[in-house]
Amino acid sequence: MSEAAALLAVDGLTKSYGGVHAVRGVSFKLTAGEILALIGPNGAGKSTCFDMLNGQRKPDRGRVQLLGQDITGQPPRRVWRLGVGRTFQITATFPTMTVRENVQVALVSYASQIFNLWRSTPDFQRDEADRLLALVGVEGYAERPCGELAYGDLKRLELAIALANQPKLLLMDEPTAGMAPRDRIELMRLTARIAREQSIGVLFTEHDMDVVFEHADRILVLNRGTLIAEGSPEDVRRDPQVRAIYLGEGLVYDARHQEGAGA
Amino acid sequence: MSFYVVQFLSGLASAAALFLVASGLSIIFGVTRIVNFAHGAFYMLGAYVAFSLTERLSGALGFWGGIVSAAVIVALIGVLVEMLLLRRIYRSPELFQLLATFGLTLMVEDLAVLIWGPDDLLGRRAPGLRGAFDFFGQAIPTYDVLLRVLGPVVLGALWLLFHRTRWGVLVRAATQDRDMVAALGVNQKWLFTSVFALGVFLAALGGALQIPRDAVNHTMDLRIIVDVFVVVVIGGLGSITGAFVAAVLVSELNAFGILIFPKISIILVFLVMAVVLIVRPWGLFGKPEAAARQTPGLAVQPWRPLSAQARLAFVGVLILAAALPLLGSNYALIVGAEIAIFVIFAVSLHFLMSVGGMASFGHAAYFGLGAYGVAFLAKLAGLPMVACLLLGPLLGLFGAIVFGWFAVQLSGVYFAMLTLAFAQIVWSIAFQWVDVTGGDNGILGVWPAALVATPARFYWLALAITALSVVVMRVLVFSPFGYALRATRDSGLRSEAVGINSKRIQWAAFVIAGTFAALAGALFAYLKGSVFPDNAGIALSVDSLVMVLLGGVETVSGAVVGAIVYKALSIWLVSYTELSKLVMGAVIVVLVVMFPKGIVGTFDGLIRSGKLSFFKRGSQRATQAEGAE
Numbered sequence: 001m002s003e004a005a006a007l008l009a010v011d012g013l014t015k016s017y018g019g020v021h022a023v024r025g026v027s028f029k030l031t032a033g034e035i036l037a038l039i040g041p042n043g044a045g046k047s048t049c050f051d052m053l054n055g056q057r058k059p060d061r062g063r064v065q066l067l068g069q070d071i072t073g074q075p076p077r078r079v080w081r082l083g084v085g086r087t088f089q090i091t092a093t094f095p096t097m098t099v100r101e102n103v104q105v106a107l108v109s110y111a112s113q114i115f116n117l118w119r120s121t122p123d124f125q126r127d128e129a130d131r132l133l134a135l136v137g138v139e140g141y142a143e144r145p146c147g148e149l150a151y152g153d154l155k156r157l158e159l160a161i162a163l164a165n166q167p168k169l170l171l172m173d174e175p176t177a178g179m180a181p182r183d184r185i186e187l188m189r190l191t192a193r194i195a196r197e198q199s200i201g202v203l204f205t206e207h208d209m210d211v212v213f214e215h216a217d218r219i220l221v222l223n224r225g226t227l228i229a230e231g232s233p234e235d236v237r238r239d240p241q242v243r244a245i246y247l248g249e250g251l252v253y254d255a256r257h258q259e260g261a262g263a
Numbered sequence: 264m265s266f267y268v269v270q271f272l273s274g275l276a277s278a279a280a281l282f283l284v285a286s287g288l289s290i291i292f293g294v295t296r297i298v299n300f301a302h303g304a305f306y307m308l309g310a311y312v313a314f315s316l317t318e319r320l321s322g323a324l325g326f327w328g329g330i331v332s333a334a335v336i337v338a339l340i341g342v343l344v345e346m347l348l349l350r351r352i353y354r355s356p357e358l359f360q361l362l363a364t365f366g367l368t369l370m371v372e373d374l375a376v377l378i379w380g381p382d383d384l385l386g387r388r389a390p391g392l393r394g395a396f397d398f399f400g401q402a403i404p405t406y407d408v409l410l411r412v413l414g415p416v417v418l419g420a421l422w423l424l425f426h427r428t429r430w431g432v433l434v435r436a437a438t439q440d441r442d443m444v445a446a447l448g449v450n451q452k453w454l455f456t457s458v459f460a461l462g463v464f465l466a467a468l469g470g471a472l473q474i475p476r477d478a479v480n481h482t483m484d485l486r487i488i489v490d491v492f493v494v495v496v497i498g499g500l501g502s503i504t505g506a507f508v509a510a511v512l513v514s515e516l517n518a519f520g521i522l523i524f525p526k527i528s529i530i531l532v533f534l535v536m537a538v539v540l541i542v543r544p545w546g547l548f549g550k551p552e553a554a555a556r557q558t559p560g561l562a563v564q565p566w567r568p569l570s571a572q573a574r575l576a577f578v579g580v581l582i583l584a585a586a587l588p589l590l591g592s593n594y595a596l597i598v599g600a601e602i603a604i605f606v607i608f609a610v611s612l613h614f615l616m617s618v619g620g621m622a623s624f625g626h627a628a629y630f631g632l633g634a635y636g637v638a639f640l641a642k643l644a645g646l647p648m649v650a651c652l653l654l655g656p657l658l659g660l661f662g663a664i665v666f667g668w669f670a671v672q673l674s675g676v677y678f679a680m681l682t683l684a685f686a687q688i689v690w691s692i693a694f695q696w697v698d699v700t701g702g703d704n705g706i707l708g709v710w711p712a713a714l715v716a717t718p719a720r721f722y723w724l725a726l727a728i729t730a731l732s733v734v735v736m737r738v739l740v741f742s743p744f745g746y747a748l749r750a751t752r753d754s755g756l757r758s759e760a761v762g763i764n765s766k767r768i769q770w771a772a773f774v775i776a777g778t779f780a781a782l783a784g785a786l787f788a789y790l791k792g793s794v795f796p797d798n799a800g801i802a803l804s805v806d807s808l809v810m811v812l813l814g815g816v817e818t819v820s821g822a823v824v825g826a827i828v829y830k831a832l833s834i835w836l837v838s839y840t841e842l843s844k845l846v847m848g849a850v851i852v853v854l855v856v857m858f859p860k861g862i863v864g865t866f867d868g869l870i871r872s873g874k875l876s877f878f879k880r881g882s883q884r885a886t887q888a889e890g891a892e
Contacts (some may be wrong), residue, residue: 054760079761092757094750098565105750106761108743114763116743117773122568124743145565161761 006065007169007201008034008053013062015048022048024225025062033199035192037212040222046205047089047221050173051168053203054079054086066169085162091154095147098175099138099157102146103129106164132160137141139171151181159191163238170195171202176211188215213237221245265399272398274518275511276407279414280306281468281508284487285494286421286503287295288461292440293501294458298357298676300364301545302466302490304371308337309467310479311379314386317474323390334468341463351856353455357676358622359855362812365805365850368484373845375481382704386474404477413472415776417465418507425503430679434458438501447489476488485801489687492680493532495541499549502678508547531693537669544672564871566819568741588719596718597790598834601726604786606826607732607826609810611779612734613822616811618745619772620752622673624679625686626780626807628666631799632659632689634788638706648712652785659781662689667773671766686804693796704797709788725786732779734820739775748772780807806833809851816860824863 008030015023023045034093036175045230050058053064055076064159066082067162076086094102101144107125108114128185134141141149149157155175162170176184192215195202206212212219219236222227229239236242288302315548316329344367352360394410395402425431433454445451470483477483494513498505513532520531536837545551569577585600608630616622636658640651666685673681693700700706715724727883739745750758751765758765788794796802806829854861860868870887 006491077762077764080760086760088756092760094753094757096749096753098563098748101565101746105746105758105763108760113743114747114768117739118742120568121743121746122741139685145557160759164761168399234472 006033007067008203009063009065009068010053010148010161013049013052013064014112015045015057016060021225023052023144026225026227028220028227028230030169030201033069034217035195035202035204035217037216037219038203038222039207039212039219040206040207043224043226044222046222047173050171050203050205054084054171058059065173070074080165083165083168084165084167085165085170087155087158087162087172087175089098089169089177091158093154093157093161095145097140097146099144099146099149100126100129100142102159103132103160105253110165133157135163135194136160136167149197152179152187153186155179155183156190159187163194165243166199169201169203172202174205174207176206176208184211185214191215201210205224213227265401268415269401269403270522272273272403272411272517272665273407275414276404276410278510278514279410280469280473281494281514282414282507283417283472283682284466285491285498285506285510286417287465287469287496289495289501289506290434290465291459291462291728292495292676293555294441295349295353295432295455296357296502296851297353297360297364298680299362299462300488301367301371302431302462302487302491303484303748304368305337305463305466306470307375307479307481307484307486308340308371308440309333309417310386310468310473310483311375311384311470312336312467313454313471314379314384314387314479314753315472317387324389324732327392329466330468333810334464337467337587338460338464339471340599341467342456342460344577345459347701347857349459350452350455350851355855356858358616358808358816359812359859360677361622361624362805363677363852363855366848367869368488369844369848369851371848372481372844373482373848375891376873379479379481381481382480383480385478389475392475394717404476410472410476411661414510418503421503423760456711457737483510486669489684489801493544493684496537496684497546501545502546502548502636505548506668518621527697533684533688534748536776538785540669540672540681559724563659564867566740569737581726583724585723587723589775593718596722597733598831600718600722600790601787602830603722603725603729604783604790604826604831605806605810606823607728607783607786608780608807609814609822609826610733610736610820611776611783612807613811613814613851614739614779615776616808617773617816617818617822618740618752619748619769619776621674621769621773622808623670623682623776623804624808625682625684625689625801625804626797627801627803629659629663629690629780629794630784630787630803631693631779631794631805632662632687632777633784634794634798635693635700635784636781637785637788638709638794640674641709642706648715648789655785655788656687656720656778656781657765659784661673663774663777663781667770667777671773683804686799686801689799690796701725705793705798707793709794710792711789721790724789728782728786732782736779737820742810746766775776805851809847809854812854812859813861815864815867817860818863818867821861821863825861828862 006029010029011027013023022054026049038049040046048057054057055071055074055078055158058073062072063070066079066084071079071082094105097105103123107120107128111125113119113124130142133142135187136159138153138156139162141153147155148156170191172191176187179187189210191202194200216233218231219241220227220236221234221236221242223245226247229236229242232244284302284306288299291297308332311721313330316333317326320326320329343498348363348367352363375447383723389406391410392406395404400417415693433444433449437454441451490513494506494509497505497512498509512535516532516535520529524530539547582838588596591599612623615626633656637651637655639649640646640655646654666682670678670681670685694702696702715721747758747763747768750763751768755765784798810825810829812825813829814821814823833843833847836846841844858865
């Protein structure tokens with residue numbers, strides 16, 4: 001029963017590069033509507049772990065299941081079709097299109113109209129595109145070239161694109177990296193609100209502990225490729241091992257980390 | 264048995280020149296990231312200069328001194344080229360670099376004819392190595408033995424240079440990460456210049472060493488550069504060992520291919536290249552490419568569909584164009600029809616390279632296939648013109664399906680080189696398979712049906728098909744398919760993450776572009792009444808690139824303007840000057856260095872920045888109308 005209930009079930013995920021064990025036997029579960037944070041110091045394997053979840057990289061061993069269906073090693077486009085939205089640490093959008101068209105491309109794909117040679121894309125599901133833009137608060141820029149947007153707005157646009165396929169799960173790799181402090185809090189509040197309203201599961205990595213402790217229902221702590229702690233924000237805050245890696249081993253968490261965008 | 268051994272040894276001797284040129288190309292690419300199309304031209308210059316020197320200098324010392332001096336002289340010319348031209352385009356998109364160096368090749372070809380004349384030149388034999396020795400009844404030229412030894416010797420020398428000298432270490436470091444090398448305080452300018460000089464030296468040496476074996480002429484540059492592209496695609500760009508292994512492989516395949524498929528020996532090399540590309544897309548010894556640099560188009564303003572006024576303007580221009588038979592002579596009508604056909608051709612390439620971000624250097628392949636498709640159907644099957652026009656382009660479609668599948672596995676310079684190699688294969692088949700294609704004599708007597716046999720009627724037919732094609736391609740650009748294609752160009756990561764299968768989209772775009780090119784070729788066959796191998800030649804492929812570039816890579820319909828201006832200019836040029844390649848090459852170089860946005864793009868930019876205030880009010884409309892002409 002618990003297998004079927006889990007939105008995302010990860011079991012023994014492992015990946016090495018040459019002699020470096022980037023991720024070692026990581027297992028966890030995520031239920032619908034839950035917001036789960038994956039944290040850890042630089043080089044802990046967060047991004048590698050993330051990339052294996054939606055097929056960006058192939059794991060050496062282990063299994064990823066979405067609603068009981070095995071999606072291990074499936075290419076990103078298949079995983080997306082199963083209802084997984086993704087945002088990137090460094091935003092990936094279509095700079096030569098307008099902001100609205102960026103969302104329309106995702107809508108076209110969701111409607112399986114990619115090979116339609118005739119319809120006008122700028123008129124395709126315009127209202128739905130505008131609704132998504134309004135949801136993330138960039139409706140005022142719909143006609144602007146995407147390449148001109150400020151970074152914070154690009155992050156919002158990425159979220160709108162990721163929401164275009166009515167996802168069940170959102171994978172967000174450092175959703176607030178490179179943003180101004182106030183924008184970070186706003187964007188995460190927005191994400192959390194949308195996730196709760198639509199019962200979307202969210203898995204995100206983050207360096208900003210304010211963001212993590214305010215919004216995460218549960219936190220996973222990764223160090224040197226291994227999960228060392230898991231639990232509620234309170235439990236994790238008190239965990240001696242977590243304190244050690246963040247405070248004790250020279251990887252001091254301080255203001256510089258907050259501003260930096262490094263992985 | 265001994266015959267095969269001799270064939271094998273002769274293959275090894277040919278491999279030497281191929282290796283020298285390919286390793287030079289690879290070294291230059293490794294550090295500067297420029298695929299130097301002009302490498303074939305430097306090879307040819309090496310041969311010409313060595314010919315002149317060895318004719319004047321006597322004795323063994325004179326001969327060998329002449330060979331080496333020729334390579335040094337050409338290397339110095341290379342240094343000049345690097346300082347004057349390449350330094351200006353290191354930051355340009357790959358396509359522009361390939362085009363600029365191709366323009367240089369065109370100029371060198373005409374200059375070589377000016378200096379040394381158009382005829383084949385037979386050089387001196389190497390002193391002391393004139394004869395041949397007997398090998399179980401087969402004669403092996405002594406000179407070939409030297410070449411056979413030379414390949415491994417040069418490979419060893421390069422290895423020592425790159426592993427045992429400070430300069431070599433810097434070059435290897437720059438190959439891995441040139442920004443880091445610059446950050447460490449190394450003078451990049453001179454590193455690039457010296458690397459370019461070495462690469463050119465190797466190419467020129469390869470050319471100079473050919474004079475005792477082969478006649479020197481002004482077509483040897485394109486012949487070798489295609490082989491060299493095949494070699495570096497197989498061996499892996501940037502790898503010297505790869506260049507060596509692949510040079511031997513390709514030469515042996517050529518040597519034995521002649522025995523297996525005497526008519527179309529090039530097929531064998533093609534098959535091997537295809538297998539390598541499937542198994543290791545970055546070549547046998549190459550490394551997977553890091554993310555490619557910006558493709559042309561990433562700086563563009565979002566494209567917009569035509570406004571109602573602009574559509575009206577398009578119809579107006581079309582009506583004016585249709586009125587040409589009332590005013591113009593028959594000659595003007597034939598020129599007009601030719602321009603119209605080239606508009607289709609340019610627009611099809613534009614779709615591939617501006618919308619799809621895939622800069623093909625062999626788009627003429629599909630033009631040629633369309634032309635031959637019509638010729639086969641009309642001459643061999645005796646079908647009427649309507650059937651030929653509809654079915655002929657299917658040959659291009661089929662070619663694009665096969666070649667396109669391989670090509671879209673690659674991107675950037677690899678894509679450009681592979682498409683060029685494919686086009687060259689089509690050209691070679693048309694040229695070599697005399698029984699079917701008539702070889703160099705082509706297929707004559709492909710006449711249009713009586714209904715459109717007058718110049719005016721044929722012009723109207725061409726104009727109508729062109730207008731229809733341009734409209735269809737524009738609809739495609741703004742269709743969901745067109746957006747998905749642009750999405751794969753803008754960000755492969757994001758498009759895969761929203762469910763778009765990039766390779767399949769790109770493949771489909773390749774097939775569409777190839778089919779429209781084939782349609783243009785089919786019409787062209789009827790316009791000229793004949794088809795020739797040159798309908799698939801490199802010159803034509805580059806013509807189409809220049810048309811797109813001239814009009815503006817970043818615009819929606821600049822290719823239309825580019826095709827009209829370029830074609831009119833080149834027809835006029837050919838009738839006024841003998842040195843059309845020299846002028847055309849110079850035009851390409853100037854265009855790339857000073858005018859990279861093209862006519863429509865520049866016009867567009869001026870309007871946006873407010874410098875043409877007259878047009879400002881209807882800026883979008885005005886440009887689009889310009890684009891639609």
